[in-house]
Amino acid sequence: MRIKNAKRWAPSGPVGYFVALGALLAAFLIRYELQAQLGSLVPFGSFSIVVLWVQTRYGAWRSMFALALSIPVGLYFFVPPYETFDIFAADLSDILAVLGYAITMGLAIFIIESLQRARYESKLLAEVSRTRYEVLLRSESERQSAVTQARQSRDHFRTFANNVGEVVYMKRMGGGFEYVSDVLAKFSGVPADDLIGDNWLTVMHPEDAASIAEQIAQITESRQSTLSEFRLRMANGLYIVFEGKMSAMEDERGLTLRWTGGPLEAGDADALQTEVLPTD
Amino acid sequence: MAVDRSFHLKGNEHAVLLIHGLASSPLEVRYLATALNRAGFSVFAPQLPSYGVVQAGESCGTWQEWLDDIRARYFVLEGQFETVCVGGLSMGATLSLALAAQERSITAVALLSITLAYDGWAVPWYRWLFNVGYYTPLRNIYRFHEGEPYGLKNLQLRKKVAQAMSTTAFSDIGPSTLSMEQLFQARQLARYVESVTHNAVSDLLVIHAVDDETASPKSAEFALEKAASPHKRKVFLDNSYHIITLDNERDTVARETTLFFQESVRRRLATGMTQGPQVVNEQLARAKRLAEMDE
Numbered sequence: 001m002r003i004k005n006a007k008r009w010a011p012s013g014p015v016g017y018f019v020a021l022g023a024l025l026a027a028f029l030i031r032y033e034l035q036a037q038l039g040s041l042v043p044f045g046s047f048s049i050v051v052l053w054v055q056t057r058y059g060a061w062r063s064m065f066a067l068a069l070s071i072p073v074g075l076y077f078f079v080p081p082y083e084t085f086d087i088f089a090a091d092l093s094d095i096l097a098v099l100g101y102a103i104t105m106g107l108a109i110f111i112i113e114s115l116q117r118a119r120y121e122s123k124l125l126a127e128v129s130r131t132r133y134e135v136l137l138r139s140e141s142e143r144q145s146a147v148t149q150a151r152q153s154r155d156h157f158r159t160f161a162n163n164v165g166e167v168v169y170m171k172r173m174g175g176g177f178e179y180v181s182d183v184l185a186k187f188s189g190v191p192a193d194d195l196i197g198d199n200w201l202t203v204m205h206p207e208d209a210a211s212i213a214e215q216i217a218q219i220t221e222s223r224q225s226t227l228s229e230f231r232l233r234m235a236n237g238l239y240i241v242f243e244g245k246m247s248a249m250e251d252e253r254g255l256t257l258r259w260t261g262g263p264l265e266a267g268d269a270d271a272l273q274t275e276v277l278p279t280d
Numbered sequence: 281m282a283v284d285r286s287f288h289l290k291g292n293e294h295a296v297l298l299i300h301g302l303a304s305s306p307l308e309v310r311y312l313a314t315a316l317n318r319a320g321f322s323v324f325a326p327q328l329p330s331y332g333v334v335q336a337g338e339s340c341g342t343w344q345e346w347l348d349d350i351r352a353r354y355f356v357l358e359g360q361f362e363t364v365c366v367g368g369l370s371m372g373a374t375l376s377l378a379l380a381a382q383e384r385s386i387t388a389v390a391l392l393s394i395t396l397a398y399d400g401w402a403v404p405w406y407r408w409l410f411n412v413g414y415y416t417p418l419r420n421i422y423r424f425h426e427g428e429p430y431g432l433k434n435l436q437l438r439k440k441v442a443q444a445m446s447t448t449a450f451s452d453i454g455p456s457t458l459s460m461e462q463l464f465q466a467r468q469l470a471r472y473v474e475s476v477t478h479n480a481v482s483d484l485l486v487i488h489a490v491d492d493e494t495a496s497p498k499s500a501e502f503a504l505e506k507a508a509s510p511h512k513r514k515v516f517l518d519n520s521y522h523i524i525t526l527d528n529e530r531d532t533v534a535r536e537t538t539l540f541f542q543e544s545v546r547r548r549l550a551t552g553m554t555q556g557p558q559v560v561n562e563q564l565a566r567a568k569r570l571a572e573m574d575e
Contacts, residue, residue, distance in 0.1 A: 003490055003518075005400060005491055005492065005496045007401060008496040012397060124516065125490075125518070127490065127516040128490055128517070130516075131514070131515050131516045131517070134515075138536075138539060
């Protein structure tokens with residue numbers, strides 16, 4: 001993957017040009033002071049260092065600016081026959097020195113620029129990778145929070161359902177019962193886990209079981225709940241009459257997710273006792 | 281007179297002020313606003329008269345007027361809501377940072393594609409001439425024409441924007457041209473922000489595309505480095521260009537902004553803004569510690 005902004009690795013603005021100018025001046029003064037000792041040797045030596053340094057710090061435009069300025073200055077002051085721009089008056093070795101400097105520096109600028117772009121590109125890609133990792137971890141953190149909240153919500157519901165003193169159930173769409181409160185387990189003497197799925201119907205009076213199963217199928221199909229009456233077998237073998245209707249649990253779009261209900265005896269405990277029916 | 285596209289989404293007692301880009305309209309932050317509102321926030325996205333869309337011949341005002349305008353709107357919200365977060369796109373992010381540097385009571389600031397310099401890869405090399413051109417008669421004649429890729433990496437969206445710009449000179453992402461006056465004022469604003477960023481203490485979220493064609497990631501890096509905010513977060517994207525609120529990763533932008541604002545509000549309400557965010561993931565906590573050590 002290529003990052004087009006990799007070419008913007010260097011600082012922008014005119015500062016780099018001024019720095020290049022200052023460094024060139026310093027390089028010129030040093031070379032000028034050494035002119036008596038060096039003569040025509042390495043006429044662009046000090047300028048080379050400046051161009052490479054500017055390229056490393058400020059990028060290709062500034063280093064090319066430094067290179068372009070250094071060639072006429074070096075040619076005029078440090079390449080024989082001195083103080084002339086007439087390159088044809090110089091001998092071949094001096095001409096080669098100028099050309100060699102321009103070509104070598106051009107090549108060096110190209111290589112350093114490529115390396116700096118690659119370095120900056122790697123840095124940006126590393127930042128993207130770190131971002132993705134952190135985003136992933138935040139998503140995971142959110143998921144964990146949601147799971148914790150769901151667990152707490154479920155625990156609250158179960159605590160409430162088990163203490164309300166009435167049978168409460170929850171049924172999956174197109175499936176069996178996924179939750180039946182402990183109240184029914186206590187009533188029927190059948191462990192709550194054994195009442196999950198379609199086992200719930202086993203504690204129902206045989207005369208009611210078939211019709212209730214049919215009613216549930218109709219209700220989940222038509223989504224129109226009606227009041228139903230049925231008998232459930234208690235732990236002592238007697239039956240008690242319950243009545244209630246299933247309610248749809250819907251999501252924010254109105255789609256039915258589950259059915260829930262709390263079949264209730266329509267009266268107080270005394271009234272219920274009068275409706276206890278003998279087992280067969 | 282330009283069409284006013286301001287909007288307000290009613291929510292809870294925590295407000296978010298969203299600032300659109302230069303010479304544009306709140307349409308470009310609509311998606312983000314909806315996500316924030318879904319999370320409960322009351323969202324206000326005004327169209328600033330002179331900073332936003334201006335018709336030919338109308339003045340764009342000065343950057344001080346833009347800032348005064350947005351500050352006045354912030355004060356109104358501050359008086360009505362328990363907390364106020366501010367977010368902005370492009371030059372709107374620069375304005376947000378300017379506001380945050382002045383108003384320390386802002387809960388959190390989201391800088392989306394902050395533009396302190398027009399130095400992205402698609403900006404022409406002769407961009408420095410705009411600064412000079414402002415002081416010449418060209419100022420009233422020349423307009424910078426918006427071209428491909430229109431701040432969008434998403435090709436379908438780009439096509440739609442190109443069509444809109446060719447027919448109406450305006451699209452969801454703004455106008456097809458910018459005047460020299462607007463560019464000059466934007467540059468002045470950026471200079472001001474560079475000088476005051478160290479005063480910003482609100483929680484800071486910076487989201488930037490590494491391949492932003494208008495403003496390189498250096499603007500984002502500058503804001504992160506200089507701001508004095510105790511809680512900073514950066515999100516670098518690699519599949520978007522400048523208009524990150526509409527581009528390929530707009531969902532990431534919306535989710536990260538929402539999460540960050542929620543954390544900041546929670547922190548502000550809990551402790552008066554000194555406690556760190558609630559972290560339930562150990563890996564995230566470790567990553568955050570490592571990031572802090574790196575910085």
